[in-house]
Amino acid sequence: MDTAVVWFRDDLRVTDNPTLADAVAAADRVVPVYTFDPRRRGDGEYGPAKHAPHRTRFRREAVLALRGALRERGGDLLVREGRPADVVPSVASEVSADAVFAATKAAPEELAAESAVRRALGAGVDVERRWTHTLYHPEDLPTPPADMDDTFTPWRKAVEAATEVRAPVPAPESVPVPDGLAAGEVPTLPELGVEAPTDDDRAVLRFEGGEPAGMARVESYVWEGDHLREYRETRNGLLGADYSSxxxxWLAAGCLSPRWVHREVERYEAERVANEDTYWLVFELMWRDFFQFQFRKHGAAFFAPGGIRDADAGWRRDREAFRRWAAGETGVPFVDAxxxxxxxxxxxxxxxxxxxxSFLADALRIDWRWGAAYFESRLVDYDVASNWGNWAYQAGVGNDSRDRFFDVCSQAEYYDDDAEYVKTWLPELEGLPPEYAHRPWRLSEGEQADYGVGLGVDYPEPMLDVEARYEELA
Ligand SMILES: Cc1cc2nc3c(=O)[nH]c(=O)nc-3n(C[C@H](O)[C@H](O)[C@H](O)COP(=O)(O)OP(=O)(O)OC[C@H]3O[C@@H](n4cnc5c(N)ncnc54)[C@H](O)[C@@H]3O)c2cc1C
Known part of the structure; x- marks a missing residue:
């Protein structure tokens, strides 16, 4: 083939990227392109902005890093702004492309974008889709995603028994881009519609976008810090960079591939130690796979109020209660922190x-989709399947039928027994002993005066009698 366009999406890497590797193998000239889609800005269906500042900054950095990696290989990354259905066909026509290579993801908006590109390209240009974001390849699964189990454990066991993880594909040594193309500027954050986020010393990490930064995180967490040997023990932590990976x-934006991470785990197991903890990172990557394949099976059903179970849960749509939850002003410290x-x-x-x-869906009975959409707007690691799949699961309308409400007060006392986490994010509670820092509504008026924490003054009154609510749910 003479010329191939590689449309980069959530696969912003050169290592283990079959879309790029296959295009380089198939074509004499390769034209990588990324487009910032303006539809990702502004408000989403449930209100808040779809593309939050931290994620926008991360993605911008990831695009810059990808351009750097392609330039090191003699190539480049064309950067444009616009809908993929406008940009990709226009680049394809400019370079007389024979084919467009692109990664695919089984989620409605992503698939709609692909279909629109395909339609706009017309019959003369082939679309070569690659599945590149999971640990296991769908073709290697013992059961096709459409027929997979809706419960994690049997699915995981069947996959582990039947299938191997494919080896990562090496990064191409060179990417032969034709001369004379306008590379385009990477837009600034204000041009992308967000202010640069202010960094906070309390943040677990300053997440920097891009494949080199992702690999550096693996180096620091796995190799230098040697944390994998205790990962399972620490992963329920709350404070600091290293309680979890x-x-x-990086996985969500595709700066790292799960197969590459898996190979690093195997290398660590060979060179340092192999135990339940080292396996557990792979176990968690299987949860990630599970939701990706579930999306392929159930698709848009994951966005319905009743989820994939079509459960009639009678969700409340109380805007003020939701506002308090999203502002961290519920008066329940573990939630607010x-x-x-x-x-x-x-x-x-x-x-x-x-x-x-759980607090939103179980204690307040508010439409869980509002919460999922809020996470979508805020998370630096937002991924459609991981987010909506986990939310549905937690709200009892997704995978697994167990009734799984969390008593957030008991959880707080167990996982934050000295209340250090809560006090880090709610410094107004600093002077309280841990039992009151987790349940400030138990303070008498005299104690409020003694500790200098006035309910309704320094910290909100609880928005519901949460202890009574959990008794009711139990
Ligand atoms: C309500 C809710 C919403 C979530 N939304 C997202 C999301 O938008 N994007 C996202 O990547 N994860 C999401 N998760 C899953 C999980 O919380 C994060 O992946 C994890 O906290 C990220 O931190 P880590 O990389 O240190 O995780 P680690 O504990 O180190 O896990 C390693 C990797 O395994 C994967 N993983 C771990 N747990 C899960 C899980 N439950 N589901 C899917 N993948 C998992 C992630 O890719 C993670 O990076 C959500 C979980 C819940 C309960």
Whole structure:
């Protein structure tokens, strides 16, 4: 083939990127392109902006890094602004492309974008789609995604018994871009519609977009820090860079491939130690795969109020209650601390996510989709399947039928027993002993005066009697 366009999407890397590798193998000239889609700006269906500052900054950095990696290989990355259905066919026509190579993801908006590109390209240009974002390749699964189990454990066991993870594909040595193309500027953050986020010392990490930064995180967490040997023990942590891998933003934007991470785990197991903890990172990557393949099976059903179960849960649509949840002003410290961390940094631990989701869906009975959309607008690591799949799961309308509400007060006492986490994000509670920092509504008026924490003054009154609510749910 003479010329191929590579349309980069959520696969912003050169290592283990079959879309790029196959295009380079197939064509004499390769034209990589990325487009910032203006539809990702502004408000989404449920209100808040779709593309939050931390994620926008991360993506911008990832695009710059990808351009750098392609330039090192003699190539370039054309950067444009516009809908893919306008930009990709226009570049294809400019370079007389024979084919467009692109990664595919099984989610409605992503598939709609692909269809629109295909339609606009017309019959003369082939579209070569590659599945590049999971640990296991769908063709290697013992059961096709359409027939997969809706429960994680049997699915995982069947896959582990039947299938191997494919080896990562090496980065191409050179990318032969034709001369004379306008590379285009990478837009600034204000041009992308966001202010540069202010960094916060309390953030777990300054997540920097791009494949080199992702690989550096693996180097620091796995190799220098030697944290994999205790990963399972620490992953429910709340404070600091190293209680969990923090690889999610790089995996979500495709700066790292899960297969490459898997190979690093195998290397660590061979060179250092292999134990339950080292396996557990792979186990978590299987959760990630599970939701990706679930999306292929159920598609848009994941966005319905009743989820893939079509459950009639009678969700409340109380805007004021939702506003308090999203502002971190519920008066329940563990919820507020986690939400404030998300709002300030774009990240929240897995334990935090489970708790704030359960609080919204179980304790407040508010439409879980509002919460999922809020996460979509805020998370630096937002991924459609991981986010909506986990939210549906937590709200009891997704995978797994167990009733799984979290008593956030007990969770807080267990996972944050000295209340250090809560006090980090709610410094107004600094003077309280841990039992009151987690349940400030138990303070008498005299104690409020003694500790200098007035409810309704320094910190909100709780928006509901949460202890009574959990008794009701139990
Ligand atoms: C309500 C809710 C919403 C979530 N939204 C997202 C999201 O938008 N994007 C996202 O990447 N993860 C999401 N998660 C999953 C999980 O919380 C994050 O992947 C994890 O906290 C990221 O931190 P880490 O990279 O240090 O994770 P680690 O604990 O180190 O895990 C390693 C990797 O495994 C994957 N992983 C771990 N747990 C899960 C899980 N439950 N589901 C899917 N993948 C998982 C991630 O890619 C993660 O980077 C959500 C979880 C909940 C409960």
């Amino acid at each position: 923090k690889l999610s933003p 986690n939400i404030r961390e998300l709002n300030r940094t774009g990240y929240m631990s897995n334990r935090g996510r489970q708790n704030v989701a």
